[in-house]
């Protein structure tokens with residue numbers, strides 16, 4: 168049930184069937200020269216849409232902004248702080264809890280380290296605060312089986328690379344504007360680079376040339392199944 172289309176009465180009746188809310192998280196983030204800034208949001212919205220057709224849970228509209236670190240200086244990235252992200256999560260879960268929801272699946276299409284730790288930290292604090300709440304907070308890539316990554320011919324494929332490009336091709340070939348160059352970030356870790364574009368000019372991590380619509384189709388199927396399994400698990404989870 169996509170809650171943006173429900174009336175208040177439909178929401179109330181829905182609570183008799185489920186107490187679970189799935190909230191997708193995306194970003195506005197540079198994804199090479201070939202993918203849209205909303206790539207992470209587009210991908211996760213599609214996965215939760217499919218899951219909402221397979222099981223009776225509430226699905227919230229996406230949080231379109233996320234915390235971006237390595238792409239922070241690339242054109243088009245509009246990042247929020249980890250603190251803002253924690254507060255958004257805290258507000259959504261607290262108010263959802265007041266409205267009768269008890270299980271929250273906070274699933275991100277963006278796998279950034281600071282972003283996902285902020286999600287997990289908020290979930291830990293809320294679990295201490297709200298009696299009877301059950302929360303899962305993670306990036307979709309964290310719950311995929313190993314065969315998902317085997318779909319890529321490129322080793323070490325990630326941001327705007329073979330698989331993300333394949334997923335966007337699967338959504339619509341018109342969203343993909345050519346292909347960015349094969350690239351891997353060369354950030355001087357653990358030193359924090361002030362000029363990140365110098366070490367990662369193209370904002371690609373992997374080889375977009377190896378992307379195909381059929382790989383994207385298969386990966387969406389795996390993502391759908393993985394998220395569906397998790398939603399079913401959390402619905403049965405005793406706390």
Ligand SMILES: [Zn+2]
Pocket residue numbers: 198206207276277326327331
């Ligand atoms: Zn992405």
